[in-house]
Amino acid sequence: MKQNIYDNPIFFEQYNSLRNSGVTYNDFVEQPAMKSLIPALHGKSVLDLGCGAGHLARYCIENGASKVLGVDISKNMIEQANKENKHEKIDYICLPIEDLEFPEYKFDIIISSLAVHYIEDYPALVEKISGLLIKGGEFIFSTEHPMVTARREKNNWIKDTEGNRLYYAVDHYQEEGKREEHWYVDGVIKYHRTVSTLINTLINYGLVLEKIIEPQSTPAGLEIMPKLIHEVRKPSFMIIKAFKM
Known part of the structure; x- marks a missing residue:
């Protein structure tokens, strides 16, 4: 199923409000880690899968990329990208990644920020990505950490009677597949995969694992969002970097 939750008007309004605040897990945890793995971009062609409003595409151009193609299933996101992050070296296409x-x-670099967990057929996606990379080309992507997606119920933090977080519950880890949750609206679908599936699928399609990061917050994030200290106890994201032989 190709889910397009970002064109739901209620979801889009709430999500945009959150991202525009500049005070999010993306700002202080996921994006700094993603950018730390993106190689030197001078003269490189980049494919941004699930480009959203185009912030990462713009970052790539500002850091020397010769061309970026941003792809997203959401008409709302592509329209916003063309308004906020339009550039002569960036093309945006409204299209499902699949x-x-x-x-x-072929592309020198393929990036994807928090989109892979929305894709049902992960092997087909990785096969496509491998085919789109030049020899030596790199694939860098972030996804919700399997610890987060594993449990069917989403009340993962177990708390005491005063609301203090005691521990984070992980269950159903080996039971891969669809997870459904309420995130601004009902019926938001993501797909849980184990760490071994995420990595071995890359290997199966000719990609070589280079690095994995389970990021914590930046120091600035801890000052602005003190609750990010809990990333020490339970990582929200995983960033993976691989290259094509």
Whole structure:
């Protein structure tokens, strides 16, 4: 199923409000870690899968990329990208990642920020990505950590009677597949995969694992969002970097 939750008006309004605040897990945990793994971009062609409003695409151009193609299923996101992060070296396409086809084109770098966990057929996605990379090309992506996606119920923090967090519950870890949750609206679907599946699928399609990060907050994030201290106890994200042999 190709979910397009970002074109739900209620979800889009609430999500935009959160991201525009600049005080999010993305700002202080996920994005700094993603950017730390992106290599030197000078003269490189970049494919941004699940580009959203185009912030990471713009970052790549500002850091020397010669061309960026941003792809997203959401019409709302692509319209916002063209308003806020338009650039002569960036093209945005409104298209499901699963439908992307460039049989005669290769990219130096493929990036994807928090989109992979929305894709049902992970092996097909990795096969496509491998085919779109040049030899030596790199794939860097972030996903919700399998610790987060594993449990079917989403009340993972077990608290005492005063509301203090005692521990984080993980269950159903080996039971991969669809997870459904309420996030501004009902029926938001993500897909849980184990760490071994995430890594071995890359290997199966000719990619070599280079680095994994389970990031914690930046110091600035801890000052602005004290609750980010809990990333020490339970990581929210995993960032993986691999390259094509």
